[in-house]
Amino acid sequence: MKPLANGDTGGQLAAASSLMSSPLVDHVEVIPMSTTMPSSPPPPFAVRLGSAARRLATFTRLLPSADVALIFASSGLSVVEKGLMGVIASACGRGAVLRFSTGAIADECERSRLMRWWMSRVVESCHGIVAQGPFWVRFFEAFPGGRGKVVEILNAIPLIDRERIARRGAPGKRIVYVGWVYRPKGVFDALDALEKVLRRVPDATLTLIGGGRDEAELRAAAAQKGIAAHVDCKGWLPKEEVFEHLLRSDVFFLPSHAEGLPNAMLEAMSAALPVVATRVGAIEDVVTPGRAGFVTAVGDTDAMADALCTLLEDPALARAMGDAGRRQIEQNHTIDVVWPRFAAILERAARAAGRDVSVDLPEAAGAG
Template sequence: MIKKEKYKTIIMLGTSPEAHGGIATVVGNYRDCGVLKKWKVKYIVTHVQGSGFAKACAAGVAILQLLYMLVTGRIGLLHVHMSSRASTWRKSLFLLMGMMFRVPYLIHLHSPDFVDFFEHECGERRKKLIRFLLSRALYVIALSQGWAKDIKKISPATRTVILFNSVPLPTAMLREKEIDESSSELCDPPLILFLGQVGKRKGTFDLIRAVALLSENFRLIIGGDGELQRAQMLSEELGVSDKILFAGWLGKAEKDHLLARAAIFVLPSYHEGVPMAILEAMSWGVPIVTTPVGGIPEVVTEGQEGLLVNSGDIVGLAHALARLLAAPSLRREFGERGRHKIESKFSIKVLQPQLEQLWVDSGMPEPEPVMQGGEVPAPEIQPKV
C-alpha cells in the first residue's frame, strides 16, 4: 500500500489554462469545478501561448518554482499533463527533477499521436527515456481503453488507468438563454460547426471539400487557429467561401453561443484522443459527425449520438452531413442521446470522484471537510509570462 503523504501538496504541471488546446480546457474545467481548490493543488504553468521568449520564460520560472518546493520538501505528488514532441521533452525535465527528490508522479497523457511520435520520431535513446519515465510513474492516465493498450505496447511495465476527459453540463437556464438569444438564427440556414486546430490532422480540408458537394442550404463556421490561409484559399477555389466563416480561436462564451445555435457539430479527424470539442458539443445536445479514430468510438456510437465516417472519406462525410441537414427530428434524437451520455459518463460530476480517488490511491490524504463558514484557499495558478 502506498504511504499517505500527510501535510504535503499535490503539484500539477501543464500549459496555462488560458492557452489553446485540450490540456488547457481540461485544466480549466478542473479549476472551475473546484477540485483544485478542494485539494489545495498548486498549479505550475510550464507553457504559455506566445513567442519563443515567453515560452522559455514560463519554463524557466516553472523550473525554479518546482525546485524550491522540492528542496523544501513540500511536495507529496506530481500530476504532470503531457503531450508529444516538445511537451514530452519539457515534462521529462520536471519528472526527472521529481525523481531526484523521490517524489512520486502521475503522467496524464493527452497526445492523440503519441505512439506514432514514439515509433517514428524518436531514436533509441529517446525511446529508452520515454519507457523509463512511463514505467516509473505511479500511474499513466489514458483517455480511452484503446489508448491504454497503446501505452502498454510502448512500455508493458507501465501501470495505466483510464480517466476520460470531462466537461460541465450547461444548465437548463443557460441553454434556454443562449437558444432564446439565437432563436432567429437557428434554422436559417442550419449551422454546421467545427471547433479545433485548422489543418490536415483535424480533417479541416476534407470538411471544406465535403461541404462543396452539398446541395442543401447550410452555413459552416470554422472556429480555431492553424492553417487558416490555406483553408480560406481552398474554400475560394471550390466556390464555397460565401458559406464558410473562419472565426479564429474562440473563447468559452463565444463557443457556448455557437453551440447553442449549431444544428450539427463536425470533426473529421485523422488522429484523436477523446476530443474536448466533441464532449462540449454533446453537452449542449448537438448531434455529431466525426471519424472512428482514437477514443471517439467510446464516446460517439454510430446511429446513436451521431454518424461516423472513415477519415479521408469526403463523399461519405458529405452524405452524413446531408442526411442530418435534411432530418431535424433525427438531429434532435441524436442530440438528446448525446447529452444523456455526457450526463451519465463524461460529466465533471461523474469523473471528479474518479480523479480524487486516483490521488488517494497515489498516497495523498483526503482533504479535511471545510467547516461551515470556513474558506479553502484558492489554487495557486501562475500568471502567464
C-alpha cells in the same frame, strides 16, 4: 494557468482549470505551476528550450513541498519536458501522475524509436497514467511497466443548461467546427466534404471557430472552390460565444487526423448536437456510431459528406442523436464525476512513492 493571448485555452489548460475550480482543492492542497505555451504559433525552438529549462528548475524547487506531482503533457517537446518532470518526481520519492491530452503521441511513438523508448522510460518511472478513454488505456498499457498504472479518467466539461437547449430555434443546415485551423485538424478535408454536401444540400453552411497558421490558406481554398459564401471563419471566441454558436448549429464536424479526446466535441454534445468525426484517439469510444453521431476514416470526405447530409436532411434523427450524446455527457463528463477519480489516483501514487497521505473521498471515487 493563463490562456494564450488570442483567448484560446486548449484542452490541457481547460482540464487543469476545471480541477482547480472543483472540490478537489478542498481535499488536497494544490500548488499550481503553469506551463502554458506563450503564443501560437509557438516561439522558436531555442526560446521554447530555454522556457522548458526554467520550468524544470521551478518544478525541482517546488517538488520538496509536495507529496505527488500531477503533470499535464502534450506531444513533441512537451513529452520530453513533462516526462522528465515525472522521472525527477519519482527519483525524489514523490508520486508522479501524468495525464496526456494529445492524439499525436501515438504517431510520434510509431515514427520514432527514440520517442517510444522515452515514453517507455516515463511510463515505467511514473506511478500513475491518466488515459482519456479505452483506446488510450490500451496504448499506455502496451508499454513495459504500464500495466496496473493506467487509469481511465474522461474529460470534464461545463454543461450547457437544458433550458437553453430547449430554446434552440428551428433546424437549419448549419455545420460547426471548433478548434485549431491547421491541416492536422482536417480543416481542408472539411472544405472538400462541404463542397460535396452542397450538391445535395445547397443552403448548407460551415462555421469555423478558432484560428491557426493555415487560416489564410483555408480562406483562399474556399474561394478557389467557389464555396466561400458558405464558409464563415470566426476566429477565437470567448467560451460563452462558442456555446451560442453551438446552440445555433445543427451538426458538429471534427475531421481531425489525430486526437486525444477533444473537449470541443464534448461541449458540442453537451449542447445536444450530433457529431460527425473521424476514427482517431478516443473519439469512437465516446461517439458510438449511429447513436450520438457518425464516425468516418481520416480523409474519407465522401463518407463525411454522406453523414453530414443524412443529419441535415433528417432533423428528427439529428435531434435524437444529439439527445443521446447529451445524456452521455451528463453521465460521464461532469466535474463531479471526474474530480474524485483524480483525487484517488493522486492518493494511490503518493502512497506508492512511500508518502503517508490519505484523502477523504466520495464512495464512487474509485470507479473507473
